[in-house]
Each structure stands twice: as C-alpha cells, then as structure tokens.
Amino acid sequence: MIELAIYDMDRTITRTGTFTPFMIHAALRLAPWRLVFVPFAALVMVAYVLKLIERKRVKELNQAMLIGRNVAVAKLAPIAESFAEKIMRHNVRREALVSLAENRAAGRRLVLATASSRLWVEPIAARLGMDDIVATTAIKGLDDYVSHKVDGENCYGPAKLRMIEAWMGLEKLDRSQCRIWFYSDHVSDVPVLEWADEPVAANPHHDLRVEAKKRGWTIVDWD
Known part of the structure; x- marks a missing residue:
C-alpha cells in the first residue's frame, strides 16, 4: 500500500494567501511602476466576488497588470526564490511543519496540491521537502x-x-492501492476531502469547520 499525504498550501501550510503578496513582491523587483495597477487588481477581485468572471481569469488579469504578459524565466526565477525565503521565514505555520515531518517519518509521499502558481510554488515546495507538486501552471x-x-x-x-x-495517472499510482491523507483549510476542497481516505480540515474556515463536524472529519488548528 502506497501512502500519500497531500496538502493544500495557502492558509493550510501558510498563514495567509500567496498570490497577491507574490504579485507585489515581483512588481517591486521587475517594474515598481506597475503598482499603480493595484486598485484595478482589487476591482478585478470584486468582479470575481460578483461572479462576473471566473477565478482563473482573475489570476490572468492581475498577473498581466502587476508582472506583465510575458516575463523571462531568468528574471522570475531569483524573484521566486527570494519570495520563498520570505514565506519560510514569516508565513509558515510551525505546526504544519510538524505535520509534514510526521508524515515524512511515516514514509508517506508528500504532495503539495495548490491553486497557487508553479512560478512561486516550486521553490516553496523544495524548502518544505515536498516530493511532488500539483499546481496551477x-x-x-x-x-x-x-x-x-x-x-x-x-x-x-x-x-x-x-x-x-x-498526476496519479502519470505517476502510475493506482488509487485502489493508495491510502491518502488530505489537508485543507477551505470548503472549496470538499471534493478532494471526500475522495481522501483520511480527510483533515486544517485551520478550517467557518464553512469547512461546519462541514467537517457534520461529516466527522478530523479537525486540527495549527498555531
């Protein structure tokens, strides 16, 4: 039996989200003048809340405004590395690191499954000791x-x-031969929590806490 411990990232392992902080971190280093678009980025988020555009489009529009439509990998790589260092120093839940260490010691394969972009997820995942990444690309x-x-x-x-x-298909992992732990803070991850063998609501928002209590899922509050 193969054991996988799959973690959401934003607000599960980290205390806050990483999308907007990375956009600002990158804009300051690539082209500080782009920060004039921050109010417009906020308006894009309002449009999402009003269900005028989908979440994917929010990311595309805000990245275009704050970073640019096309940016050289060579320029982004060191920025992503410095952002990862910042996240590890100031934005990672200590008890999430304990959980990762326990699953690693148990021999489980550690997977980060996040809506955040590989642009900045990869260096964070490397520092967390993750074995694999499933992320927006x-x-x-x-x-x-x-x-x-x-x-x-x-x-x-x-x-x-x-x-x-x-991803499991590419890795030739047979679901019936796997035992899967999944950790998330948000109700949007209910489909994965339902699918997992060991669903864990980690630092759950109100809606997920209610759902987890109703279904008898494990609830943990880190830090």
Missing part, C-alpha cells in the same frame, strides 16, 4: 518566457481533484 513559450495565461485548469475546487487524479 502558466503557459511557457519556446523562448523561455512565462505568459500571464494559465495552462489548462486553475487547480481549485473540483479541478484540483481532477488534476490530482491526472
């Missing part, structure tokens, strides 16, 4: 530029489960 051109466009699905809600299952 930006389109990359043959000229070593990263587009603001999302390649495929945004790894959120039901799409996260589809992307995890697709």
